[in-house]
Amino acid sequence: MMRQLASLVCLSLALCGVLSRAHAASLAKIPVRVVVVTTFELGNDTGDVPGEFQHWVEKLPLSEELPARGSYHEVLRYNPELHVLGIVTGEGPSHMASAMTGLVLDPRFDLRKAYFLLAGIGGINPNFGSVGSAVWAPRVINGGLAHMIDAREIPSDWQDGFVPVQGASPTPRPVPALHSQWGDMAYTLNAHLVNWAYTLTHAIVLPDAPSLQASRARYRDYPAAQKPPQVMVGDTLSSETFWVGAKMNAWAERWVKYWTGNQGQFATTAEEDIGLMQALSAQAKAGRVDINRVLILRAASNYDMPPTGESAAALLKEEADETGFSGFIPSLDASWLVGSMVVRELALHWSSYENTTAGGD
Template sequence: MIGRPTWMVSCLALLLGMAGAGTAQAARIPVRVVVVTTFEVGNDTGDVPGEFQTWVEKLPLPQVLPAPGTWHGVMRYNPDLQVLGIASGEGPEHMASSITALVLDPRFDLRHAYFVLAGIAGIDPNFGSAGSAVWAPRVINGGLAHMVDAREIPAGWPDGFTPVQGSVPDEQPVPPLHSLSGDMAYTLNPALVRWAYDLTRAVPLADTPALRAIRARYAGYPQAQKPPTVLLGDTVSSETFWVGARMNRWAERWVTYWTKGQGTFATTAEEDVGFMQALTLQAQAGRVDPDRVLILRTASNYDMPPPGQTAAALLKSEATEGGYSGYLPSVAAAYQVGSVVVRELALRPPGP
């Protein structure tokens, strides 16, 4: 499903960074926390917000820093909190290249910095509701697989996906998570994830008339009908914007398979596997700490239609109704929940 391996993007960015290592280095800019968002729809301030704008305006991130080699071209910085903000660009390739460029930037020493990815996502209606915020204990690669066309799926298969390392959906034993065939799952620091969840689990989230109307359509899905809340659940990362009940069942199975029954599918987004791949490789070089990474995904929409609606009709309704059904509440929730954690991390003493 992912067309270009993200490790290739990271390697290219690494070579470019090494080529520029001989240039004169400015004084290091202290960074305690890196806030990572994936897109901005217009300006960084003053218009309809993307993921980045709310952080820029509210944290705030007043200083503009050039960001060569990244999608957005600039970063934002708060010198009092020593928080750096970046918009990576959508998709795992943009994420991997932007994070690698950032880590190799000689202006920063990020060995003891925390990284907090805060972005919007689709949510499984079997897990939670639009407008909710979900801290991810794990990232599962939903883009690397063998895929059999739906018209040719063998009888008895639950779907058309098998591990690249296998030939049947339930290949046993479960192949290695990290191998020559690709990276399939990452587990974030459990203590840090739990700390972030406990710190924010009681944060009240907006519940708008529009969100209530959306929830009401999901009769028979009790978790989807609850008001927005802060949750813990795993994210499936895939560049393909899949949709529908059958694909949702695949994602639930895929998480269960790769976590050997320990994980729970909650959200679906593009960039998380590129984020984890880039940071993991840079951690091997001692440039970042892999135990200081958090992922927060807030639900802008459901990943499957309500009863009585087809997947194609859901896509059409999202397009004709101005975008994701819970877009603005989810953007607001990403900052509302994420900023609590970022501020606390920024107050921690620097260093190991």
């Protein structure tokens, strides 16, 4: 009887052990070293005219599909050897914030040590650089939250009609407390990480297609816009409104300087970057991600204002369709060339970057 009882106990313990291991396996997270964040794809993920996602899927590659029902793209892509995850969020800050929150809360992943790279295209300020360039962002400035007065009613002594929320003039001092105290208007990325990414990639030779040469030749009065594409560092202004023109560019330059205490330089336009930073900053407070492991790369697909002698409306008509941007394909290539070098370095040398943030803290 005692031997039978002992056998039953051993069997029970063994069964419990098997069940415990099975349960633990069911709870195992999919390992993620880097999350590649893109905002749109034009058609299929492979084999047709590319959007921001396709080069990553085909070339990294991101060969494994993970269902993501209820998300914008309804599928995530994964490289099981490099442990790199790719996502298409949808365009605009709302889509971005929703997608990133959903991803971080997805129980399949533990993203506490993951790096995030937003690899997208955007407009470029011709006072800063040229179309086809790839720009690492040290700061993200919110261009969508403001008071605004119609252009026909702007006071004569104002530079433009945009006023900070809680402000009564374009540049109130001190900076209004609402939003600024939580970082909603200007986010500063980890400078050490940004400098590390730039140092790693700055010597990459970017595509200089005939379309880029023809585009920048029109900008005779803008020396920075006439240079060949290069890897650069400059601030990105995030706004859901696709704006065009010299007067809006002047506002963007002013707005970036205002919200960064004259430290920032307006380089690129974007829609989604503020949503990325808002969502990840909130999740970082809960310990689910590390906000010091976020990078933003914008490759310039177009200029944000026309050359001398041409109208903003004419430029908008010329480039209203994303695929009509003068630097559309070269900017996708540049984003991939520059971004993939960083992703591969992090993923292939994970032992160096898992517990110590690249570039230092």
